[in-house]
Structure formats: structure tokens, C-alpha cells
Amino acid sequence: MKKILKKVLILGGTGDAVKLAAQLANIPQIEVISSLAGRTKKPSALVGQVRIGGFGGAEGLANYLKENAIDFLIDVTHPCAGQITNNGAIASQLAQIPHLMLVRTQWEKQSGDNWIEVETVEAAAQAIPESVKRVFITSGRQQLEPFWQRSQTYPDTWYLMRSIDPPDIELPNSKVLLDRGPFNLEQERELLGEYQIEAIVSKNSGGAATYAKIIAARELGIPIVMVQRPAMPEGEKVTSIEEAIAWLNSRLKAF
Template sequence: MKKVLILGGTGDAVKLAAKLATIPEIAIISSLAGRTKKPSALVGEVRIGGFGGADGLANFLKENAIDFLIDATHPCAGQITMNGAIAVKAANIPHLMLVRPQWERVSGDNWIEVESVAAAAQAIPASINRVFITSGRQQLEPFLQRSQFHPETWYLMRSIDPPDIELPNSEVLLERGPFSLEQERHLLRKYQIQAIVSKNSGGDATYAKIIAARELGIPIIMVQRPVMPEGEKATSIEATISWLNLKTSKLGGAK
């Protein structure tokens, strides 16, 4: 048996775990940070909580005799991805980053590209009074600070779990994607949204909001992905499984 640790928290990680669970020679452990109170159901062993940085992750890999590390975290989760790249060097095991392609601007898109959520809050034009926040529930402090100077701005926030910070003059939608184009069109019109804050997550689950914004002429303040560490990468679950099959055959019966 070869042991695979999946750094998860995404829909891709859930699907990957389900696929790998059908391979008899593979034992999987899915690791979740624990930030989502109601994570999607996962197949196989699940570990919840942080590792204590790169050193803690390296120790976990060694102590649990992990053969492969697959990073299937959110494309914007830069710190855990960096920790993984450091840890596998200390543990001396193969490592793959499953990174879905990012969204690319097309004709009709009105994007304001920024490097962080904090920069996104600052980039909201003063003339915008109704903002749809889709960048996550854990980075709302910059919008709280902005509301002190722009108390007239109303915010709509969508997340799986309730946010830890309550924004004044706001509404929260507790929903889990994927979302259809018709749903997103209806939402943007219903709430009279004038701007969207989004991370460049890539994938299909939430791309409908990008299309709807394009159709309705709504600007998107797009938080770019952090720089990825060097290392092997795949852009699909199928490519990830092919990589693992290749690595497993090379290892043969020995670690």
C-alpha cells in the first residue's frame, strides 16, 4: 500500500479522494484546515487542523510514512502550498500541486486586478454603493475598515459558513456552489449589485458570476493568485491520477 496525503478543502480534493479510493493499492488521508464548519463529505481517512508550519508538516509526513503529497488546496491558499513545497524536501517524497487553470479576461470583462483582499477593498470606487463579496468569509476586516470611511456602501456576502466578522449595512447568503448562470443573473439583478470582489479561483463552480457580470456590465475586482513554488503541477484530476500511477510504478514495491 502506498500512502497519499491530500491537502484538501476544495471540490477538486473531494473528487480526487473519491477517485483514489477506488484504487486498492492506495491509502489516502485528506487533510482539512478546519475553517469550514460543514465540509463536503470525504471518502477515506480525514485529518482536520493545521500542522504547525512547514516543519510540522514535514514531521507528519515522516511519522506517518507518507509516500506522496498532493496539494489540492485553493489556488489562493499560498501559505499551505508553500509549506508543502518545503516539507516534501525535508521528507524526501514526491509532491504534486493540483492547480486548476485560472480565469482569463475575455472581451467584455471589466476587471480591476489586485494582489490581495485588502487591496481589493481599497480598489472599490467611491461611486460604488452595492458590493458583492465572494472572496471568502475570513478576510472581511479590510471591508470593515472601508465601511468607516464609506458608511453608505452596502455589502452582500456569500459563503458556506457564517462570517466571524459582521459587516454593518450588509446581508449574508449561506450557500455552497456550483451556481448556475441563471442563478447569478437573478442574484445580481435582485440585489442591484454594482461591483463584485472575487479571487481568481478558476474552475467551473463559480464562473457563472463572471459571465453574468460581463453580460450586465458589472466590474469585478479580481484578487490574483499568489506566486506558486517550483515543483510538479497538474491541471486536472485525471492528470493527477496519471502522475500518481507513473510515480507508483517507478517506486515499485519499495518505498
């Protein structure tokens, strides 16, 4: 008689999601499905099944969970991806299945950090000091419109943009670096020095993969316009892959 596996849907798109899928594949009683939005053209290789594309909001995700008999939903999306996280919380309630959010611990301001804290990328573009002429944008390739708008007011500002894929908008007076983290401290020191960066725009992603730029900026006295995370929905949360696996194992025992 064929053993019925429990299905786990991972809302992914992050390095943690890739690692979690690989480790869950070692648990014999589950089937892992990873969902990607499809925004990254060359995503990291994933273990298990992969689904690419949106769901059509919370109701669409709930329908997918029901139609595919998903038993557990684990959200491992970017900490600043507020919409899909909210949709996951609502959808899991509609589908009446256990739901977990794996959320990296956010970065905390340290002595020597010069952060300009803002709520949105739009506010970040406006918060760059007028005196700054060379900006390093690390807040994502899909939200460059505010910086394009800023470039019309401050045409002398030069922008360095780093992303995995080419950006959708080409900023005037700019350079694009195509690269994927993690980045080490020596790399970040050299990059900030080579391009004479005077300010950084970043989201508070948390984790270790891109924290080196925060340390390098601290050492060099470079201000960071830091976009804060959106409010998280209520629900069960953990901060590590190990805790997520323990959460799942504890629930598998109930079946």
C-alpha cells in the same frame, strides 16, 4: 501476508480534493488521507481517512509526513491559499517524497470584462470605486476586516456576502447568503439583479464552479475587483484530476 499500502496525503478543502479522494479510493494499492484546515464547519463528505487541523508550518508538516510514513503528497488546496502550498513544497523536500500540485487553470480576462486587478484582499477593499454603493463579496468569509474598515469611510455602501459558513465579522449595512457552489448562470443573473449589485469582489479561483458570476457580470457590465493568485512554488503541477491520477499511477509502477 498483509499487503503494504502506499499512503497518499491530500491537502484538501476544495471540491477537486473531494473528487480526487473519491477516485483514488478505487486504486487498491493506496491508502488515502485527506487533510483539512478545519475552517469550514460543514465540509463536504470525504472518502477515506480525514485529518482536521494545522500542522505547525512547513517543519510540522514534514514531521507529520515522516512520522506517518506518507509516500506521496498531493496539494489540492485553493489556488489562492499561498501559505499551505509553500509549506507543502518545503515539507515534501524535507521528507524527500514526491509532491504534486493540482492547480485549476485561472480565469483569463475576456472581451467585455471590466476587471480591476489587485494583489490582495486588502487592496481589493481599497480598489472598490467610490461611486459603487452595492458590493457583492465572494472572496471568502475570513478576510472581511478590510471591508469593515472601508465601511467606516463609506458608510453608505451596502454589502452582500456569500459563503458556506457564517462570517467571523459582521459587516454593517450588509446581508449574508449561506450557500455552496456550483452556481449556474441563471442563478447568478437573478442574484445580481435582485440585489442591484454594482461591483463584485472575487479571487481568481479558476474552474467552472463559480465562473457563472464572471459571465453574468460581463453581460451586465458590472466591474469585478479581481484578487490575483500568489506566486506558486517550483514543482510538478497538473490542472485536472485525471492528470493527478495519471501522475500517481506512473509513480506507483516504480514500487
